Amino acid sequence: MAAPSMHLNLFIMGCGHHKAAWRHPESAVERLGDIRYYEALARTAERGKLDAVFFADGHAASNVAGGPQWFLEPLTALSAMARATERIGLISTVSSTFFTPFHAARMLASLDHISGGRLGWNLVTSMFDSEARNHGWEAMPPHEVRYARAEEFAETVLALWDSWADDALRLDRHGQFADPHKVRPIQHHGEHFLVDGPLTVPRPPQGHPVLFQAGASEPGRDLAARYAEAIYAVAYDLPSAQAYYRDIQARVKAAGRPPVSIMPGLVTYVASTEAEARARQRELDELLPTEDSLRQLGQFIGQDCRGWALDAPVPSLPPLSAFSGPKGRYATILRIIESEKPTLRQLLGRLAAGGGHCTLVGTPEQVADEMQHWVEQGGADGFNLMPPSLPGSIEDFVDQVVPVLQARGLFRRDYVGHTLREHLGLARPAA
Amino acid sequence: MAAPSMHLNLFIMGCGHHKAAWRHPESAVERLGDIRYYEALARTAERGKLDAVFFADGHAASNVAGGPQWFLEPLTALSAMARATERIGLISTVSSTFFTPFHAARMLASLDHISGGRLGWNLVTSMFDSEARNHGWEAMPPHEVRYARAEEFAETVLALWDSWADDALRLDRHGQFADPHKVRPIQHHGEHFLVDGPLTVPRPPQGHPVLFQAGASEPGRDLAARYAEAIYAVAYDLPSAQAYYRDIQARVKAAGRPPVSIMPGLVTYVASTEAEARARQRELDELLPTEDSLRQLGQFIGQDCRGWALDAPVPSLPPLSAFSGPKGRYATILRIIESEKPTLRQLLGRLAAGGGHCTLVGTPEQVADEMQHWVEQGGADGFNLMPPSLPGSIEDFVDQVVPVLQARGLFRRDYVGHTLREHLGLARPAA
Numbered sequence: 001m002a003a004p005s006m007h008l009n010l011f012i013m014g015c016g017h018h019k020a021a022w023r024h025p026e027s028a029v030e031r032l033g034d035i036r037y038y039e040a041l042a043r044t045a046e047r048g049k050l051d052a053v054f055f056a057d058g059h060a061a062s063n064v065a066g067g068p069q070w071f072l073e074p075l076t077a078l079s080a081m082a083r084a085t086e087r088i089g090l091i092s093t094v095s096s097t098f099f100t101p102f103h104a105a106r107m108l109a110s111l112d113h114i115s116g117g118r119l120g121w122n123l124v125t126s127m128f129d130s131e132a133r134n135h136g137w138e139a140m141p142p143h144e145v146r147y148a149r150a151e152e153f154a155e156t157v158l159a160l161w162d163s164w165a166d167d168a169l170r171l172d173r174h175g176q177f178a179d180p181h182k183v184r185p186i187q188h189h190g191e192h193f194l195v196d197g198p199l200t201v202p203r204p205p206q207g208h209p210v211l212f213q214a215g216a217s218e219p220g221r222d223l224a225a226r227y228a229e230a231i232y233a234v235a236y237d238l239p240s241a242q243a244y245y246r247d248i249q250a251r252v253k254a255a256g257r258p259p260v261s262i263m264p265g266l267v268t269y270v271a272s273t274e275a276e277a278r279a280r281q282r283e284l285d286e287l288l289p290t291e292d293s294l295r296q297l298g299q300f301i302g303q304d305c306r307g308w309a310l311d312a313p314v315p316s317l318p319p320l321s322a323f324s325g326p327k328g329r330y331a332t333i334l335r336i337i338e339s340e341k342p343t344l345r346q347l348l349g350r351l352a353a354g355g356g357h358c359t360l361v362g363t364p365e366q367v368a369d370e371m372q373h374w375v376e377q378g379g380a381d382g383f384n385l386m387p388p389s390l391p392g393s394i395e396d397f398v399d400q401v402v403p404v405l406q407a408r409g410l411f412r413r414d415y416v417g418h419t420l421r422e423h424l425g426l427a428r429p430a431a
Numbered sequence: 432m433a434a435p436s437m438h439l440n441l442f443i444m445g446c447g448h449h450k451a452a453w454r455h456p457e458s459a460v461e462r463l464g465d466i467r468y469y470e471a472l473a474r475t476a477e478r479g480k481l482d483a484v485f486f487a488d489g490h491a492a493s494n495v496a497g498g499p500q501w502f503l504e505p506l507t508a509l510s511a512m513a514r515a516t517e518r519i520g521l522i523s524t525v526s527s528t529f530f531t532p533f534h535a536a537r538m539l540a541s542l543d544h545i546s547g548g549r550l551g552w553n554l555v556t557s558m559f560d561s562e563a564r565n566h567g568w569e570a571m572p573p574h575e576v577r578y579a580r581a582e583e584f585a586e587t588v589l590a591l592w593d594s595w596a597d598d599a600l601r602l603d604r605h606g607q608f609a610d611p612h613k614v615r616p617i618q619h620h621g622e623h624f625l626v627d628g629p630l631t632v633p634r635p636p637q638g639h640p641v642l643f644q645a646g647a648s649e650p651g652r653d654l655a656a657r658y659a660e661a662i663y664a665v666a667y668d669l670p671s672a673q674a675y676y677r678d679i680q681a682r683v684k685a686a687g688r689p690p691v692s693i694m695p696g697l698v699t700y701v702a703s704t705e706a707e708a709r710a711r712q713r714e715l716d717e718l719l720p721t722e723d724s725l726r727q728l729g730q731f732i733g734q735d736c737r738g739w740a741l742d743a744p745v746p747s748l749p750p751l752s753a754f755s756g757p758k759g760r761y762a763t764i765l766r767i768i769e770s771e772k773p774t775l776r777q778l779l780g781r782l783a784a785g786g787g788h789c790t791l792v793g794t795p796e797q798v799a800d801e802m803q804h805w806v807e808q809g810g811a812d813g814f815n816l817m818p819p820s821l822p823g824s825i826e827d828f829v830d831q832v833v834p835v836l837q838a839r840g841l842f843r844r845d846y847v848g849h850t851l852r853e854h855l856g857l858a859r860p861a862a
Contacts, residue, residue, distance in 0.1 A: 023604040030602060033633065035514065035545045059533065061631045064599070064609035070631035073541035079510035080545055083466065100529070102490065102565040110504035114466045114511055133627040134533045168495070171461060173454040173718075178495035196564040200492045200501035202464065287604075 005412040006375050006405070007230070007261050007382030007424060009091065010045040010053045012038065014068040016389035017267060018353035020287035022067050024389060032071045039084035041391055048398030049412050051423045052089030052120060053081065054212075054384065059098055060130035066292060075107050082115035089420030091120035091212060096153035097146055098126060098135045101193055104153070105160035108209045109201040117205030117419035122212040122232065123223075125150045147219040149192045154211065154227045156193050159186040161208050162431040163198035178202075206421045207429040215248070225251030228260055229426055232384050235264040236335055236356050241379030261381040261424060265357035266371070267388055270396045274362045281361050284388055285349030293348040300329050300351075310345045332356040353388045364400040371401075372410055436843040437806050437836070438661070438692050438813030438855060440522065441476040441484045443469065445499040447820035448698060449784035451718035453498050455820060463502045470515035472822055479829030480843050482854045483520030483551060484512065485643075485815065490529055491561035497723065506538050513546035520851030522551035522643060527584035528577055529557060529566040532624055535584070536591035539640045540632040548636030548850035553643040553663065554654075556581045578650040580623045585642065585658045587624050590617040592639050593862040594629035609633070637852045638860040646679070656682030659691055660857055663815050666695040667766055667787050672810030692812040692855060696788035697802070698819055701827045705793045712792055715819055716780025724779040731760050731782075741776045763787040784819045795831040802832075803841055 015022040015029050022029040031037040042053050055074035062069065074092040082090055090111070094104050104121070112119040125146035126132070132140045140146065168182035186197035214232035215224030224231050231248060235241030241264050249259050271277040294306045301317060302325050308315065314337050323330045336342060336350050350359060358374075360367045374380045387393030405411035417423055446453040446460055453460040462468040473484050486505035493500065505523040513521055521542070525535050535552070543550040556577035557563070563571045571577070599613035617628035645663035646655030655662050662679060666672030672695050680690050702708040725737045732748060733756050739746065745768050754761045767773060767781050781790060789805075791798045805811045818824030836842035848854055 022608060025604065027604070029604070029608070033544045039514075059631065060627075061614065061629050063611075064614045065607040065611045067608045071633065072544060073537050073632065076506060076510045076538055076541045076545060079507045080514045083470075083511045083514055098531070098534070100566050103529070103534070106504050107507055110507040113464045113503060114507060130627065133625060135531050136625050138625070173456065173458070173460070176496040177453060177460070177498045180494075180496045183492065183495045194564060194567050194569070196491075196561065198492050200490065201504065202502065 006371070006380075006410055007263055008048075008050045008411065009263060009382075009384045010041065010050055010394055011265065011384050011386045012041055012053055012055055012390070013386070014071070014390070016393060017386040018284045018349075018388035019067055020284055020289075020352060021389040023287040024284065026392070028390065029068065032068050035072065035077060035080045038072070038077055039081055041394065042081040042085050042088060042090070044391060044394055044398055046085045046088040048394075048402045049415060050088060050385075050398075051382070052091050052118075052420055054091040054120075054122065055093055056122075057093035057095065057124070058128075058131060059095065059126065059134050060128055062130060075111065078119075079111055079114055082111065082118065087118070087415040087418060089118045089120055089210070089423055090115055091122055091210075091420075093122040093124055095124050095126040095131075096150040097137075097141065098131070099153075100195075101153050101156035101160065102195055102199070105157040105199055106201055108157075109161060109199060109204045112204035112206055112209045113201065117421070119204070119206070119209035120212055120230075120420050121209050122214065123150060123154060123227070124214070143217070144219065147223055150223055151227070152190045152192045154223075156186070156188050156190070156195050158208055159188060160195065160197055160199040161204055164201075164203040165431050166203050166207070169202055203431060206419050207431065210420050210424060210426060221248060221251055224248065225257070226255045230261045230263065230424055233262050233264040233380075234356050235358060235379065236332060237339070237358065238374055238377060238379045241358070241374060242377065245379055263382045263384045264374075264380050265354060265386045266383040267354035267357055267359040267386045268367050268393065268397055268401070269359075269361040269388060270364055270367055270393070270400050272363060272400075274366065277361045277363065281349065281388070284353065285345055288348055288352055290345075290348065293352065297348060297351065300325075300333060305344070308344050311343050313341060314344050314347050329355070354386045357386060364404045367401050368404040368408065368410075371405070372408065375410070437802070437811075437841055438694055439479075439481045439842065440694060440813075440815045441472065441481055441825055442696065442815050442817045443472055443484055443486055443821070444817070445502070445821070447824060448817040449715045449780075449819035450498055451715055451720075451783060452820040454718040455715065457823070459821065460499065463499050466503065466508060466511045469503070469508055470512055472825065473512040473516045473519060473521070475822060475825055475829055477516045477519040479825075479833045480845060481519060481816075481829075482813070483522050483549075483851055485522040485551075485553065486524055487553075488524035488526065488555070489559075489562060490526065490557065490565050491559055493561060506542065509550075510542055510545055513542065513549060518549070518846040518849060520549045520551055520641070520854055521546055522553055522641075522851075524553040524555055526555050526557040526562075527581040528568075528572065529562070530584075531626075532584050532587035532591065533626055533630070536588040536630055537632055539588075540592060540630060540635045543635035543637055543640045544632065548852070550635070550637070550640035551643055551661075551851050552640055553645065554581060554585060554658070555645070574648070575650065578654055581654055582658070583621045583623045585654075587617070587619050587621070587626050589639055590619060591626065591628055591630040592635055595632075595634040596862050597634050597638070600633055634862060637850050638862065641851050641855060641857060652679060652682055655679065656688070657686045661692045661694065661855055664693050664695040664811075665787050666789060666810065667763060668770070668789065669805055669808060669810045672789070672805060673808065676810055694813045694815045695805075695811050696785060696817045697814040698785035698788055698790040698817045699798050699824065699828055699832070700790075700792040700819060701795055701798055701824070701831050703794060703831075705797065708792045708794065712780065712819070715784065716776055719779055719783055721776075721779065724783065728779060728782065731756075731764060736775070739775050742774050744772060745775050745778050760786070785817045788817060795835045798832050799835040799839065799841075802836070803839065806841070
């Protein structure tokens with residue numbers, strides 16, 4: 001394969017990214033507490049030679065009636081998944097607001113040893129007061145405090161990983177276990193953290209587990225530009241993906257760093273005919289409890305839509321400038337209505353499955369065409385796959401889309417390296 | 432088997448509990464970062480039908496030249512070990528000073544799901560300023576603050592586990608995922624912690640993972656008496672084990688609770704003849720770097736002993752009342768000298784392997800005799816096995832001592848239950 005492989009992650013979420021996926025008769029909803037379900041997903045992703053599997057994370061349970069949200073904790077789940085696989089990367093979300101840097105550095109380093117160098121961490125600052133109020137805060141600290149803390153958190157974690165030199169372990173039975181001159185305190189006494197170090201874990205196999213970030217806000221983009229080694233993005237269509245891509249790579253360059261891989265989220269419905277793929281999408285959409293969805297849509301658009309006809313086109317909405325509520329989601333809704341001309345039911349379904357993320361529905365070739373187009377047109381270096389239902393949608397992708405990408409020389413036919421860093425083409429950092 | 436089984440844990444520590452074990456030519460020192468080493472230890476313990484494997488924990492690296500101390504982080508390691516075994520319990524130390532109750536409750540609950548109900552947690556308050564200074568504290572909080580915090584920590588963790596009713600999950604594809612009336616906030620707003628809850632993880636299979644504690648100080652014993660479901664103890668000989676046992680069970684009774692299992696630490700050197708067992712002990716003792724050990728002993732006893740003859744009996748020491756340094760360790764040293772009349776080299780070896788814990792050296796029958804005697808004489812309900820070298824000493828114990836205990840009806844021939852709670856004869860707590 002001449003060109004570098006595009007990068008593909010499986011973003012694992014409950015029974016799938018479609019909010020109604022758990023309601024499907026064949027869903028795995030009974031198995032959400034069963035680690036074997038996640039091990040099987042990781043093995044499916046590894047069969048498809050994907051770069052990694054990825055867990056988002058949250059620290060509060062809400063709307064438990066509506067569907068599964070969180071269940072197993074990611075760091076503990078990924079350890080078992082590491083032992084059920086051999087090559088695929090494993091990425092955990094870690095909140096810089098709720099962890100101490102020492103816990104984070106230590107657990108991620110431990111997992112990097114357990115997995116033989118396959119760990120990544122997605123650094124988030126967390127968002128909700130309900131999460132803050134599970135970890136001793138009265139409310140989430142302000143945005144700028146969260147990001148200042150996140151930056152200091154990242155620096156501290158990286159310093160802890162470097163507190164053991166690569167050659168610190170001597171294992172000399174007649175002398176030293178480790179060379180004390182190569183295991184150094186970090187003496188970090190900053191604004192948010194006091195951490196003397198050194199870490200209790202020798203340097204991780206990858207030097208540093210790979211740092212992912214998903215910067216959307218201004219400070220988020222700046223943090224990503226300075227620290228992220230790979231970036232998750234939200235892009236509804238190619239122009240917005242290109243705009244984000246250009247903006248981030250410019251910031252990365254301004255920070256004096258080489259380009260980083262950017263992976264927008266991607267929801268795919270794949271089948272051997274487009275009609276069949278659309279039928280799969282419709283099947284999930286029809287499982288949505290319309291009353292709840294209409295009430296939620298009403299909140300998003302600031303008007304009562306419970307009387308609207310489900311299978312008629314969505315009525316036209318006021319322009320963004322006339323909307324006084326949260327603009328991001330409203331803008332997405334306007335774009336979906338404008339570009340897809342959906343019925344009300346279709347709109348509810350789109351919002352219930354990856355909302356503002358790109359959604360592709362079609363044959364393996366059609367899906368591969370669009371993925372290729374995004375990569376060739378500077379919108380993405382790969383994708384963070386958000387299968388609407390699990391395990392079905394990722395099996396479809398691995399069995400049907402991956403071979404097309406491989407045949408076109410766009411995706412690896414097998415792993416070359418053994419570490420996540422190698423899959424992503426990232427050099428191992430010196431201490 | 433008529434009588435209830437005694438309880439046996441494998442206390443995993445690096446290459447073994449003898450400080451020089453890693454120096455043995457056959458030690459596994461090269462494998463301390465390899466999860467397969469710990470998986471194999473857990474399988475050996477499971478072959479012996481032990482109740483559980485157990486990790487201590489610390490949050491600072493010190494004296495890295497002298498030998499291995501910490502390496503993999505326990506919660507991540509135990510997840511992999513859970514998947515490498517089927518029945519044995521898995522116990523992690525968790526510090527109430529460094530974790531938030533939400534993190535602890537969540538990770539332990541997740542591991543209880545992953546292991547199918549085999550998790551235990553050993554609640555500690557941690558001791559060293561060097562650890563505190565890795566988690567944002569200038570120094571360890573005072574003893575009474577640590578114990579007040581530990582008590583509030585335990586209450587909060589238990590409340591989080593109970594925040595989901597056992598029957599909260601409905602999994603009704605045409606209705607609710609979970610019953611919101613059975614997933615309740617805990618609204619804990621205490622002196623040390625603010626935690627609204629509910630947890631993000633449904634109630635653990637065991638209801639509560641089993642709570643271990645090792646209370647030695649007055650507040651430690653009180654905490655253990657009120658919360659612990661099983662207790663680790665330090666007892667040099669049967670009289671001190673009996674005194675501790677009586678004291679704790681009296682406190683447990685005063686707290687209105689049924690008796691709890693107490694497991695003193697136990698170091699064993701086993702071989703088919705007593706001479707061979709003593710030779711094994713001597714082989715490890717002779718691997719100790721004498722200069723370091725003599726300097727350390729000098730600190731313990733408050734005098735310079737570097738000129739003393741290694742293979743002559745230890746000179747007599749001033750009585751405890753005349754010693755102005757830390758009394759606990761000094762008292763242990765006096766007792767070893769009095770009861771074992773060791774040479775200086777033997778004393779250094781004893782201190783290097785489990786210090787104040789009971790040490791048995793002999794044939795399988797001799798070791799089983801003494802264990803039986805402790806249990807029958809009200810000194811113990813079982814033992815926390817501290818093998819001087821790993822994996823060798825635990826293989827010896829499982830292959831040689833366990834069959835003797837089984838033949839005498841003192842230990843289970845196979846597991847009856849599937850959860851750690853069942854192995855320990857503990858009822859599953861109602862929410």
